[in-house]
Amino acid sequence: MIAFDDAQALLARVVSPLGIERIALEEAEGRFLAEPLHAAFDSPRAPVSAMDGYAVCDAATVPGLPLDVVGAAFPGKCFPAPIAAGQAVRIYTGAPLPAGADRVIAQEHATRSAGQVTFDADYGPGWHVRTPGSDFTGGACLLEKGLRLTPGALVTAASADVSHVDVHHRPVVAMIATGDELVSPGTAAALPCAIPDSLSYGVRALARRNGALVKFFRRLGDDVVALAAAAGEALEHADVVVISGGASVGDRDFAKPMFTPHGLELVFDKVAMQPGKPVWFGRARDRWVLGLPGNPTAAMVTARLFLIPLLHKLQGRTVPATEWRRLPLAASLPAVGTRELFVRAQWRPEGLLPATSQDSGAQSVLAQVDWLIRRPPRSGSLAKGALVEATPI
Ligand SMILES: Nc1nc2c(c(=O)[nH]1)N[C@H]1C(S)=C(S)[C@@H](COP(=O)(O)OP(=O)(O)OC[C@H]3O[C@@H](n4cnc5c(N)ncnc54)[C@H](O)[C@@H]3O)O[C@H]1N2
Ligand code: MOO
Numbered sequence: 001m002i003a004f005d006d007a008q009a010l011l012a013r014v015v016s017p018l019g020i021e022r023i024a025l026e027e028a029e030g031r032f033l034a035e036p037l038h039a040a041f042d043s044p045r046a047p048v049s050a051m052d053g054y055a056v057c058d059a060a061t062v063p064g065l066p067l068d069v070v071g072a073a074f075p076g077k078c079f080p081a082p083i084a085a086g087q088a089v090r091i092y093t094g095a096p097l098p099a100g101a102d103r104v105i106a107q108e109h110a111t112r113s114a115g116q117v118t119f120d121a122d123y124g125p126g127w128h129v130r131t132p133g134s135d136f137t138g139g140a141c142l143l144e145k146g147l148r149l150t151p152g153a154l155v156t157a158a159s160a161d162v163s164h165v166d167v168h169h170r171p172v173v174a175m176i177a178t179g180d181e182l183v184s185p186g187t188a189a190a191l192p193c194a195i196p197d198s199l200s201y202g203v204r205a206l207a208r209r210n211g212a213l214v215k216f217f218r219r220l221g222d223d224v225v226a227l228a229a230a231a232g233e234a235l236e237h238a239d240v241v242v243i244s245g246g247a248s249v250g251d252r253d254f255a256k257p258m259f260t261p262h263g264l265e266l267v268f269d270k271v272a273m274q275p276g277k278p279v280w281f282g283r284a285r286d287r288w289v290l291g292l293p294g295n296p297t298a299a300m301v302t303a304r305l306f307l308i309p310l311l312h313k314l315q316g317r318t319v320p321a322t323e324w325r326r327l328p329l330a331a332s333l334p335a336v337g338t339r340e341l342f343v344r345a346q347w348r349p350e351g352l353l354p355a356t357s358q359d360s361g362a363q364s365v366l367a368q369v370d371w372l373i374r375r376p377p378r379s380g381s382l383a384k385g386a387l388v389e390a391t392p393i
Contacts, residue, residue, distance in 0.1 A: 001270045001277070004305075004340040008322065011281060011309060014267055015288065017316035018169040018239065025157055028149045030211055031167035032315040037143040040161040042133035046096040049073070051128040053091060054110055054117055055101035060085030063121040069112070073098055088117050097129060104128035136160070146318030148211075168316040173207045174216035174234035175200055178227060178245040178255060179294060182219055198363055199244055199296040203303050210311045212240070222246065227258035235262055235285045239314060242307065245294030247278035255291045259284045272377065274339040275360030276302040281310075288314075298360040301342050304372065304393050324374060324389040327352055333382045336375045343373040345390065352390055369393060 002010070020034040049055065055073060067088040073079045075094035082099035083089055089098050097104070109123035136142055142156050143149075149157065149165070157165060182197040197219050204214045216237045218230045227246075234241045246255035256264060259282070266282040273279075275298035280291040290307055292299040309321035328351035333343065345352040346368055354373065355365040372393040382388065 001272045002268045004271055004273045007268050007271045007279075007281075008305065008309060008320075010268055011306060012313055012320070015310060015313040018171060018314050020166050020168055022164050022166050024164055025154060025162065028157075028165050028167060029151065029154060031149050031165070031170070032211070032312070032317050033143055033145055033147050033149065034166040034168050034316050036141045036145045037157055037160060037162055037165065039136050039138055039140050039142055041138040043135040043159060044096075044130050044132055046078070046132055047102075048075075048130050049091045049093055049095050049097060049104045049128060050130050051104050051106045051126075052093050053104045053106040053108075053128065054088040054119075055083070055091040055097050055104050056088045057083065057085050057100055058103040058127070061088075061103070061105070061119070063119050063123065066113075066116040066118045069115055069117050071098075102127070102129065144318070146316050148312075148317065168314070171212050171239040171311055171314040172216075172237060173204075173212040173214045173240045173242060173311075174238035175204055175207075175214060175242045175244070176217075176227070176230050176234060177219045178222060178243060178258075180221040180252070182221075182245075184219070199292075199294075199299045202296070202300050202366070203242060203244065203292065203307070206300075206303050206307065207242070207311065210308050211315050212311050222252035222254055224254045224257055227254050228261050231258045231262055231284075235287045235289075238287060240288045240290065240307075240310060241284075242290050242292060242303075244292045244299055247280060247291045247293045256280065256282075259289055264289065271302075272339045273302075273305075274337070274341050276305070276342070277339065279306060281306060293360070295360040296363045297344065297366060300366060300393070301344070301360075301372065304391075305342070322391050324391050326387045327371075327390050329354075329373075329382055329384055329386050329388055332384050333373075333375070333386075333388075335381045336377060336379045338377050340377055341375040343375060344369040344393065345371045345373050347371055351385070352388065 070087045072090040073095040079098035105123045109120045177200040181195045183194040185196040188194040188196045243255045246253040262284040264284045269280040278293040279302040282289045312321040330351035330353040344355045371390045374389045
């Protein structure tokens with residue numbers, strides 16, 4: 001059995017990013033940059049107004065002194081002529097300042113009469129001018145390689161005058177849910193011992209949310225011949241094959257044997273963690289294979305801790321996909337056994353509240369929990385308010 005940190009580190013070490021493609025910014029949300037993104041020019045490129053008001057020469061402007069309004073400046077247009085002492089230009093937010101002007105006075109402090117403007121005594125202290133390069137300078141690296149393109153990052157990229165980005169391919173995921181008892185949700189009530197296949201919905205959603213294209217899905221009983229055939233098909237279609245269930249030591253646990261004819265080589269098998277001990281990771285026919293335990297909470301925890309890092313690494317993420325933060329507990333926690341313990345919790349104003357059920361087969365609490373608390377093996381009990389390491393689930 002491998003320690004949790006070692007298993008995550010091993011996965012990060014053996015997995016390399018997929019190839020690179022160039023795509024339009026329009027299509028790039030959620031993708032990971034394969035190259036750093038640099039600004040084509042300064043932003044703003046010229047001094048621009050931060051307010052609707054009047055551009056003036058500060059040294060020649062005092063409250064109550066009328067100035068001649070000699071034109072209007074709009075965003076996207078350069079004002080044609082310089083202004084001099086005694087003059088002002090009507091200006092709008094984002095417009096380049098006319099040459100000679102160095103300050104903008106907001107229109108709330110202005111009184112217009114005919115072709116002139118005067119200002120009240122309260123127009124200071126703001127100058128309301130954004131200086132060239134005050135946001136970013138030409139050539140500056142605005143987005144690092146490996147960064148995921150969030151809606152905010154797309155704004156940054158477009159503002160740098162970039163239309164296309166180099167990103168890693170999206171990993172294609174195949175999922176096989178195993179278990180004789182599993183049936184499609186909506187059909188179990190009529191079959192006394194059937195169980196709705198629930199976890200494949202969560203795992204596939206998690207994969208999609210983390211950049212994967214889920215292109216293959218089978219729900220199969222515990223028949224190793226049929227499972228091996230499905231494994232072969234999945235390996236043809238996907239970069240990553242995820243298997244749920246059949247990971248433990250039961251007579252019908254075929255998750256690994258179904259890949260034996262395909263040359264499965266294990267990277268790790270069994271991790272000293274709770275829940276999720278039976279999780280395993282390997283390689284077959286040059287594809288990655290991740291085996292998740294059947295218990296739904298154990299499957300979602302291990303998908304969070306291994307599938308997401310795997311998908312992110314394939315897409316070129318350069319920083320660890322699991323970031324632990326120190327946050328206070330909203331209730332006490334008992335001492336930990338010999339395995340790293342992952343406690344499912346909910347964020348409350350007073351801190352992290354552990355879910356009432358910590359059963360690895362629990363399903364109803366999965367809709368409520370949003371954080372995973374990590375507790376080292378053999379650590380002692382903790383009081384309410386103690387700081388723990390946690391990551392969003
Ligand atoms: N003697 C031992 N027994 C078990 C061990 C062990 O070390 N020794 N490990 C336990 C742990 S830990 C886990 S976790 C489970 C996982 O075992 P499997 O991966 O083989 O899972 P299954 O037996 O196939 O299923 C377990 C449980 O989960 C339900 N399940 C499975 N798939 C789904 C699905 N897609 N949707 C909803 N529910 C699912 C299944 O019906 C079972 O109830 O083994 C322990 N046993
Ligand atoms: O650890 Mo198992 O993963 O208890 O459900």
